[in-house]
Amino acid sequence: MxxxxxxxxxxxxxxxxxxxxxxxxxxxxxxxxxxxGLGATQNEAAxxxxxxxxxxxxxxxxxxxxxxxxxxxxxxxxxxxxxxxxxxxxxxxxxxxxxxxxxxxxxxxxxxxxxxxxxxxxxxxxxxxxxxxxxxxxxxxxxxxxxxxxxxxxxxxxxxxxxxxxxxxxxxxxxxxxxxxxxxxxxxxxxxxxxxxxxxxxxxxxxxxxxxxxxGQMSVSALAAASPQKITLRADSLFRFDGSDTAAILPGGKLRLNAVAIDLKKVPATRELKITGYTDRLGGDAYNRRLSLLRARTIEQYLRTRGVTLPIIVQGQGSANQRVDCRQTKRDELVRCLAPNRRVEIDLADAAS
Structure with missing residues (x-):
C-alpha cells in the first residue's frame, strides 16, 4: 500500500x-x-x-x-x-x-x-x-x-x-x-x-x-514563465574525475539530471536550451575545451533519453569564465578550491527566431 x-x-x-x-x-x-532463558542458543541459524x-x-x-x-x-x-x-x-x-x-x-x-x-x-x-x-x-x-x-x-x-x-x-x-x-x-x-x-x-x-x-523547489517550469534563467550543475557532482561519457555519470548526478529532465518536459516547446560545459584552469586548453564539450554533449544525450524534446545548443568553453580564483600551492587544496569552475550550465531562453 x-x-x-x-x-x-x-x-x-x-x-x-x-x-x-x-x-x-x-x-x-x-x-x-x-x-x-534455558536452551537459548547462538548457533548458525541464530x-x-x-x-x-x-x-x-x-x-x-x-x-x-x-x-x-x-x-x-x-x-x-x-x-x-x-x-x-x-x-x-x-x-x-x-x-x-x-x-x-x-x-x-x-x-x-x-x-x-x-x-x-x-x-x-x-x-x-x-x-x-x-x-x-x-x-x-x-x-x-x-x-x-x-x-x-x-x-x-x-x-x-x-x-x-x-x-x-x-x-x-x-x-x-x-x-x-x-x-x-x-x-x-x-x-x-x-x-x-x-x-x-x-x-x-x-x-x-x-x-x-x-x-x-x-x-516545486528548483522547478524549471516555474523559471520558464520568467525571463531566461540558468541552472548550474557542479561537474564534480555529475561525473567521475576526468570522466565525460554516460558511464562516468555518478549515481547522484543521475538523480539530479532525472529531476531536471522531469521539469524540462513541462517547459513550452517555444523555449530552447543552451548547455555549456566548463572546466577549471588546470590542464591544457585543447584538453579542457574537449572535456567541457564532451560533458555538455553527454548531458544533452542523457536529457534526450529522459524525454526532453526542446531544441538544444551544446558548447564547451573549457576554462573560460572562471567563477573563483584560487592560489593554493598544494594541489589537493587547489583542486578543491577550483571546484565551482568545473560546471555545466543550462540556459533556458526563448527559441531563436
Whole structure:
C-alpha cells in the first residue's frame, strides 16, 4: 500500500506504545531472538559466524585505523556530500565507531565498516549502488511498521527530487539496523532507545520531501514563465574525475539530471536550451575545451533519453569564465578550491527566431 507523505508525517508524530515488554514492542519476528532463558542458543541459524561471514569480514583488522582511512576516502569522493549514498556511508561509519567505542565484539563493527566501504568504493568508481538494505548476520528486523514507512518514503518520487530529504532517510535506515543489532544481542531496551531518533529522522525526511513537492523547489517550469534563467550543475557532482561519457555519470548526478529532465518536459516547446560545459584552469586548453564539450554533449544525450524534446545548443568553453580564483600551492587544496569552475550550465531562453 502506498501512503501519501502527509499521512506519514502525521504517523511519525505519534509515539504511543502498548504497555508490554520492550521485546514485544519491537515487533521482533525472528524466533531465535525471541527465545530466551534455558536452551537459548547462538548457533548458525541464530546468526553465529559461519565460513562465509569469516571469509567476508576476517580481513578487517585494526578497525580504528580502517575507520580513519575510510573517512578520509569518503571525504575525498567527488559529488554532493549530502546526497543519499554519501549520507548512508557516513552513517555506517558513525555506527561502526559507536559500536567500537562500546566494545561491541559481536561482529557488527566489521559489518558496518563493510557497508561503508562498499558504498564509498562505488562512489569513487562511479558504479551503480543499490539502495536496498542488506541482510546482516548480527541484525534482526525490529519495528516492521517503521520499515514500512522507510520504504514508503523511498518510493515517493518527491524524495528523488529533494536532496535535503535524503540524508535523514539514509541515517534512519542505518539507525534501524543498529536497533536490530541491539535486539539480536538481546539488548531490547537499548534498541528502544534508538527509536525516537529513527522516528525524528523519518519525520524530517517525509516533511522535507512534502515541502519540496509543495514548493516545486528548483522547478524549471516555474523559471520558464520568467525571463531566461540558468541552472548550474557542479561537474564534480555529475561525473567521475576526468570522466565525460554516460558511464562516468555518478549515481547522484543521475538523480539530479532525472529531476531536471522531469521539469524540462513541462517547459513550452517555444523555449530552447543552451548547455555549456566548463572546466577549471588546470590542464591544457585543447584538453579542457574537449572535456567541457564532451560533458555538455553527454548531458544533452542523457536529457534526450529522459524525454526532453526542446531544441538544444551544446558548447564547451573549457576554462573560460572562471567563477573563483584560487592560489593554493598544494594541489589537493587547489583542486578543491577550483571546484565551482568545473560546471555545466543550462540556459533556458526563448527559441531563436
Amino acid at each position: 502506498k501512503f501519501p507523505l502527509t499521512t506519514l508525517v502525521c504517523a511519525l508524530a505519534l509515539t504511543g506504545c502498548a504497555d508490554h515488554a520492550a521485546r514485544e514492542r519491537l515487533g521482533i519476528e525472528d524466533p531465535s531472538v525471541l527465545k530466551t 546468526g553465529a559466524a559461519n565460513p562465509q561471514w569469516i571469509n567476508t569480514y576476517a580481513s578487517i583488522k585494526g578497525t580504528r585505523a580502517m575507520l580513519a582511512s575510510l573517512q578520509a576516502r569518503l571525504d575525498q569522493v567527488s559529488g554532493e556530500k549530502t546526497d543519499y549514498f554519501h549520507a548512508k556511508a557516513q552513517c555506517w561509519i558513525d555506527a561502526a565507531r559507536q559500536a567500537r567505542d562500546a566494545h561491541d565484539d559481536w561482529g557488527f563493527v566489521e559489518e558496518a565498516i563493510g557497508q561503508a566501504a562498499m558504498i564509498t568504493m562505488s562512489l569513487e568508481r562511479g558504479t551503480p549502488i543499490s539502495a536496498v538494505n542488506p541482510t546482516l548476520r548480527t541484525v534482526s528486523t525490529v519495528r516492521p511498521d517503521l520499515w514500512n514507512i522507510v520504504n514508503a518514503i523511498k518510493a515517493d518520487s518527491a524524495v528523488v527530487h529533494c536532496p535535503q530529504a535524503q540524508p535523514p532517510l539514509a541515517c534512519a535506515e542505518v539507525e534501524l539496523m543498529q536497533a536490530g543489532h541491539d535486539a539480536w544481542t538481546r539488548g531490547f531496551s537499548n534498541a528502544e532507545k534508538r527509536l525516537p531518533e529513527v522516528r525524528e529522522n523519518l519525520r524530517k525526511s517525509a516533511e522535507t520531501a512534502l515541502q519540496c513537492k509543495q514548493a
